[in-house]
Amino acid sequence: MKFREYEAKxxxxxxxxxxxxxxxITRAGEATSAQxxxxxxxxxxxxxxxGGRGKAGGILPATEENISEVAKELFGKTIKGLPVxxxxxxxxxxxxxxxxxxxxxxxxAKMPVILFSEEGGVEIETLAKEQPxxxxxAFIDPCFTDVPDFIMRNVLGSAPKxxxxxxxxxxxxxxxxxxxLAEINPLVMTPKGVIAADGKIVLDDNALDRQGIxxxxxxxxxxxxxxxxxxxxxxxxxxxxxxxxGAGLTMATLDIIAHYNGQAANFLDVGGGAGFERVARAVxxxxxxxxxxxxxxxxxxxxxxxxxxxxxxxxAGVPQQVIVRLAGTNEAEGRRLLEEKGYxxxxxxxxxxxxxxxxxxx
Amino acid sequence: xxYADKDTEILVQGATGSQGAFxxxxxxxxAKEVGxxxxxxxxxxxxGGQQVHGVPVYNTVWSxxxxxxxxxxxxxxxxxxxxxxIMEAADARIPTVVVITEHIPVHDVMRAISYARTxxxxxxxxxxxxxxxxxxxxxxxxxxxxxxxxxxxxxxxSGTLTYEVISELSLAGFGQSGIIGIxxxxxxGQTFSDVMDVxxxxxxxxxxxxxxxxxxxxxxxxxxxAACLGMPVVAYIAGIxxxxxxxxxxxxxxxxxxxxxxxxxxERLKDLGIPxxxxxxxxxxxxxxxx
Numbered sequence: 001m002k003f004r005e006y007e008a009k010x011x012x013x014x015x016x017x018x019x020x021x022x023x024x025i026t027r028a029g030e031a032t033s034a035q036x037x038x039x040x041x042x043x044x045x046x047x048x049x050x051g052g053r054g055k056a057g058g059i060l061p062a063t064e065e066n067i068s069e070v071a072k073e074l075f076g077k078t079i080k081g082l083p084v085x086x087x088x089x090x091x092x093x094x095x096x097x098x099x100x101x102x103x104x105x106x107x108x109a110k111m112p113v114i115l116f117s118e119e120g121g122v123e124i125e126t127l128a129k130e131q132p133x134x135x136x137x138a139f140i141d142p143c144f145t146d147v148p149d150f151i152m153r154n155v156l157g158s159a160p161k162x163x164x165x166x167x168x169x170x171x172x173x174x175x176x177x178x179x180x181l182a183e184i185n186p187l188v189m190t191p192k193g194v195i196a197a198d199g200k201i202v203l204d205d206n207a208l209d210r211q212g213i214x215x216x217x218x219x220x221x222x223x224x225x226x227x228x229x230x231x232x233x234x235x236x237x238x239x240x241x242x243x244x245x246g247a248g249l250t251m252a253t254l255d256i257i258a259h260y261n262g263q264a265a266n267f268l269d270v271g272g273g274a275g276f277e278r279v280a281r282a283v284x285x286x287x288x289x290x291x292x293x294x295x296x297x298x299x300x301x302x303x304x305x306x307x308x309x310x311x312x313x314x315x316a317g318v319p320q321q322v323i324v325r326l327a328g329t330n331e332a333e334g335r336r337l338l339e340e341k342g343y344x345x346x347x348x349x350x351x352x353x354x355x356x357x358x359x360x361x362x
Numbered sequence: 363x364x365y366a367d368k369d370t371e372i373l374v375q376g377a378t379g380s381q382g383a384f385x386x387x388x389x390x391x392x393a394k395e396v397g398x399x400x401x402x403x404x405x406x407x408x409x410g411g412q413q414v415h416g417v418p419v420y421n422t423v424w425s426x427x428x429x430x431x432x433x434x435x436x437x438x439x440x441x442x443x444x445x446x447x448i449m450e451a452a453d454a455r456i457p458t459v460v461v462i463t464e465h466i467p468v469h470d471v472m473r474a475i476s477y478a479r480t481x482x483x484x485x486x487x488x489x490x491x492x493x494x495x496x497x498x499x500x501x502x503x504x505x506x507x508x509x510x511x512x513x514x515x516x517x518x519x520s521g522t523l524t525y526e527v528i529s530e531l532s533l534a535g536f537g538q539s540g541i542i543g544i545x546x547x548x549x550x551g552q553t554f555s556d557v558m559d560v561x562x563x564x565x566x567x568x569x570x571x572x573x574x575x576x577x578x579x580x581x582x583x584x585x586x587x588a589a590c591l592g593m594p595v596v597a598y599i600a601g602i603x604x605x606x607x608x609x610x611x612x613x614x615x616x617x618x619x620x621x622x623x624x625x626x627x628x629e630r631l632k633d634l635g636i637p638x639x640x641x642x643x644x645x646x647x648x649x650x651x652x653x
Contacts, residue, residue: 105468105548105549107548107549107578107579107580107614108578108579108580108583110472110475110476110549110550110551111472111476112472141476142469142473142476143473143476143477143480175469178467178468178469180468204467204468204469205613206441206465206466206467206468206613207467207468207469209442210442210467232609232610232611232612234605234609234610236605244522246520246521246522246523246546246611247546247575247610247611247612247615248518248519248520248521248522248523248524248546248573248575248600248612248615249520249521249522249525249526249600250522250610250611251520251523251575251576251600251601251603251604251610251611251615252523252526252598252600252641252642254601254604255600255602255603255640255641256641257603258602258603259641264603267610267611269611271464272462272464272503272521273380273381299522300505300522300526301505302491302503302504302505302521302522302525303385303462303491303503327508327525327529328505328507328508328525329388329505331507349526349642349643350641350643
């Protein structure tokens with residue numbers, strides 16, 4: 001889940017990372033008084049969950065004279081489809097130099113990686129491609145509690161040493177918030193020292209519980225409902241509902257539907273070890289999406305038991321035809337239960353998916 | 363030996379939970395079938411002295427080690443405590459640790475894998491089905507009825523897709539030398555390349571099937587490693603129809619832009635001279651061509 005800029009900056013401030021003076025407002029009428037408390041010159045920054053907000057007109061400078069008009073303009077906007085409902089009134093910084101700093105996960109090294117560049121304020125993907133040497137990278141063993149000096153020296157290169165404590169503090173933020181990305185872009189040098197001008201934190205969804213977050217606001221309502229029950233669920237817009245177990249098998253099911261010129265409506269991965277109640281809930285959830293004509297269930301029992309799956313499908317009793325392919329743990333019992341009730345059972349995933357595509361295209 | 367064999371004594375952490383207990387039974391049924399040692403000990407803090415399907419349970423990994431010659435551990439501990447469980451196994455110097463649990467916070471996984479490396483412990487997973495060496499041993503949850511003994515190695519990021527592939531291979535008459543699920547998370551212990559090394563060192567594998575998916579670049583590294591080692595490889599990459607930025611079930615299966623989508627992975631594998639199946643049922647045909 002993504003934290004917004006103002007949330008990230010609050011966490012930065014608490015961790016000792018310098019941030020600009022600012023105040024969050026919820027309507028244009030609050031802008032003038034906020035500005036009086038924040039600074040003479042301010043920028044108004046829309047707090048929306050999209051990237052490239054500056055280019056889309058979501059960041060506007062303002063002075064005492066024009067702030068109410070600027071605020072009205074910003075609150076009246078939608079940025080990449082999202083209405084502006086929150087605005088950060090923030091002191092305008094005297095920028096001497098901009099840097100890029102982030103900490104993320106390197107899959108190959110299996111460790112956190114610090115990315116730092118003396119060229120800030122840019123898209124990092126572009127920088128990495130066009131000037132790979134300008135991007136300093138260093139891995140930190142996750143067993144370290146601080147960034148060691150030898151790593152800091154390599155990361156900073158010829159940049160001022162005063163940035164070191166910010167990097168270390170950002171590493172603490174990254175670990176403490178279970179982040180998969182903690183970013184300051186740009187990190188700016190001002191006459192008053194180094195300041196985080198923008199901030200972004202993306203949390204590991206598997207750690208939201210222990211971070212005290214009960215609801216992942218990045219999800220659509222149906223996805224949230226699915227997640228509440230521990231399912232992975234994605235909506236795709238076609239007419240074949242898909243239930244699988246295991247991400248790979250479910251993805252392969254979508255690929256084969258496409259191969260036979262069918263269109264998946266959604267997919268739901270019931271995960272490992274689903275009992276019959278969970279399976280029934282999954283079938284109902286997939287079937288509840290408007291436009292679903294047929295459901296294909298492709299399950300290979302490992303930690304999941306086929307007899308439980310069969311009971312779940314029968315218990316769900318949805319109006320659409322359910323075409324089933326079951327194999328693996330307790331397969332014989334699962335097949336027997338479904339065959340008794342007259343479900344269409346096929347032996348391979350190819351056959352089951354082809355049959356579902358035929359029903360959908362009829 | 364591919365991580366373990368008949369003689370390996372197995373520990374199960376999280377032995378008294380429903381999944382742990384259920385699979386201790388299945389692992390030991392397989393051990394009985396093939397004449398192996400199987401699961402000799404379980405471990406759950408606070409449940410020491412109990413038995414699960416006749417297997418004694420201990421409070422700590424070290425106390426299990428005092429009574430048995432443990433060669434590998436299989437972990438069914440719930441996500442919140444799983445990073446800790448991996449470190450406890452590594453601390454006791456267990457050579458191979460298989461982690462079945464999914465949804466472990468990624469910071470816990472990074473720390474546990476780093477610590478395990480300093481202990482000389484190989485971690486397989488997390489979020490994986492473990493491994494099955496037909497005729498030798500089963501550590502994890504892979505259904506044994508689908509496999510047969512042979513000389514094709516299978517390495518996969520996805521549990522159920524692995525079952526699909528081994529069932530296709532077995533039906534086509536290709537037995538397996540080892541079936542290793544490496545896990546679907548962004549951070550995993552043993553990678554395609556690591557397993558490739560183990561297959562080559564063992565010397566009984568004629569060709570390897572590499573089952574990947576969107577996200578990361580482990581498949582390409584594994585394929586390059588196989589080329590270095592002279593191991594014939596056939597690949598399948600799931601997620602060609604995966605929309606961008608959506609997490610497709612696995613935490614590691616997300617198209618991150620650049621070269622982690624299925625189409626560009628397939629392209630790069632083909633550039634390396636590796637045949638790539640368009641669906642699992644094609645894999646046996648491609649295997650036939652490379653051996």
